[in-house]
Amino acid sequence: MLIGVPKEIKNHEYRVGLTPAGTKELIRNGHQVMVQQNAGTAIGFADDQYVAAGAQIIPTAAEIFAKADMIIKVKEPQPVECQMLRPGQILYTYLHLAPDPEQTKALVASGCIAIAYETVTDDRGGLPLLAPMSEVAGRMSIQAAARALEKSAGGSGVLLGGVPGVAPGKVTVIGGGVVGLHAARMAAGLGAEVTILDRSLPRLKEIDSDFGGRIKTLFSTQDAIERELKEADAVIGAVLIPGAAAPKLVTRDMLKLMKPGSVLVDVAIDQGGCFETSKATTHQEPTYVVDGIIHYCVANMPGGVARTSTQALTNATLGYAVALANKGWKQALRDDKHLRNGLNVAEGKVTYEAVARDLGYAYVAAESVIA
Numbered sequence: 001m002l003i004g005v006p007k008e009i010k011n012h013e014y015r016v017g018l019t020p021a022g023t024k025e026l027i028r029n030g031h032q033v034m035v036q037q038n039a040g041t042a043i044g045f046a047d048d049q050y051v052a053a054g055a056q057i058i059p060t061a062a063e064i065f066a067k068a069d070m071i072i073k074v075k076e077p078q079p080v081e082c083q084m085l086r087p088g089q090i091l092y093t094y095l096h097l098a099p100d101p102e103q104t105k106a107l108v109a110s111g112c113i114a115i116a117y118e119t120v121t122d123d124r125g126g127l128p129l130l131a132p133m134s135e136v137a138g139r140m141s142i143q144a145a146a147r148a149l150e151k152s153a154g155g156s157g158v159l160l161g162g163v164p165g166v167a168p169g170k171v172t173v174i175g176g177g178v179v180g181l182h183a184a185r186m187a188a189g190l191g192a193e194v195t196i197l198d199r200s201l202p203r204l205k206e207i208d209s210d211f212g213g214r215i216k217t218l219f220s221t222q223d224a225i226e227r228e229l230k231e232a233d234a235v236i237g238a239v240l241i242p243g244a245a246a247p248k249l250v251t252r253d254m255l256k257l258m259k260p261g262s263v264l265v266d267v268a269i270d271q272g273g274c275f276e277t278s279k280a281t282t283h284q285e286p287t288y289v290v291d292g293i294i295h296y297c298v299a300n301m302p303g304g305v306a307r308t309s310t311q312a313l314t315n316a317t318l319g320y321a322v323a324l325a326n327k328g329w330k331q332a333l334r335d336d337k338h339l340r341n342g343l344n345v346a347e348g349k350v351t352y353e354a355v356a357r358d359l360g361y362a363y364v365a366a367e368s369v370i371a
């Protein structure tokens with residue numbers, strides 16, 4: 001199969017869909033890989049490393065999209081990229097379609113086979129291709145909150161760890177999945193007082209036993225969230241209903257409960273955000289203020305630490321990339337129900353139920369397009 005890796009074009013996005021090591025693995029499996037010129041240069045993966053791995057360097061994205069059987073990317077295709085997709089071409093990347101009607105429309109119109117990293121599943125009920133970036137974003141969310149709390153950034157001037165004789169800051173994490181766990185770990189490591197809320201009692205039990213009482217767990221209700229907002233210096237939004245738009249758990253009215261200069265970090269922004277006042281921001285201008293509360297809503301947080309993130313992402317995505325290239329998409333999806341769960345759009349049909357429901361498309365089961 002001819003595989004194409006274009007350079008990412010989203011604002012301050014320096015990740016790349018494949019490392020040189022991943023490239024070598026695909027080539028060892030008998031495939032050809034085209035990498036766009038300078039796709040990984042900014043994070044220390046120079047063109048000559050891809051050439052040494054056996055790839056061909058191609059000057060333009062247009063040429064890669066025109067020739068490749070499968071495009072491997074990181075972020076959802078931007079409008080100019082959607083226009084270059086063609087019927088039957090595999091697109092393997094993050095998509096986050098439920099809150100993005102325009103992208104969904106463009107993918108449906110293209111006739112491509114769009115497999116979303118974030119909805120591929122595993123046997124333990126996890127999302128193995130989302131998990132590495134959730135680990136990164138969860139850890140970064142506390143760095144982002146700590147920075148935003150500084151006075152020069154407009155924050156309340158609280159140091160999350162406190163100092164001897166002065167109480168630490170309070171961090172509330174809503175959603176105790178991968179993002180939430182890693183956020184809690186970083187916040188606790190800094191010495192902050194941490195509370196984590198989730199709707200899953202088994203999850204709260206796991207977290208409680210992992211942290212040995214170091215952090216507080218709460219069942220997530222509106223009432224519990226309201227009580228937390230009054231106390232928190234930083235609130236991390238980390239909920240997910242897979243594939244669906246995020247539930248709005250903090251309304252604009254509820255911001256009044258918070259202390260001025262406190263911070264909301266909405267990691268769930270890529271699924272539309274779990275705070276009513278969230279709107280996606282970029283690494284260039286990551287924060288804005290609503291009613292005295294600082295909002296950080298960067299939709300591609302791991303792009304900020306792109307070298308670590310690219311390595312973690314390829315570790316997770318490579319096995320499925322090899323399966324798709326070796327078997328072709330239909331057979332690879334027939335053989336693996338977890339990869340099949342990644343299929344969101346195929347041949348003009350929406351094949352992921354939550355996306356079809358949220359955006360008003362007819363839902364066509366993945367099984368029926370691979371039959």
Ligand SMILES: NC(=O)C1=CN([C@@H]2O[C@H](COP(=O)(O)OP(=O)(O)OC[C@H]3O[C@@H](n4cnc5c(N)ncnc54)[C@H](O)[C@@H]3O)[C@@H](O)[C@H]2O)C=CC1
Nearest residue numbers: 133134137175177178179198199220239240268299300301
């Ligand atoms: N902004 C960014 O750059 C990035 C964003 N993300 C996003 O972060 C979000 C979380 O991802 P993961 O932690 O991997 O998901 P996950 O599935 O591991 O965890 C989500 C948790 O939310 C809980 N939850 C659902 N509804 C809830 C509610 N009403 N109250 C409290 N908890 C609730 C679930 O029980 C689950 O434990 C996703 O939207 C993901 O796409 C992930 C990586 C990067």
Ligand SMILES: CC(=O)C(=O)O
Nearest residue numbers: 094133270299300302
């Ligand atoms: C998960 C995601 O959207 C990202 O890593 O950018």
Ligand SMILES: [Mg+2]
Nearest residue numbers: 076095096100
């Ligand atoms: Mg998007």
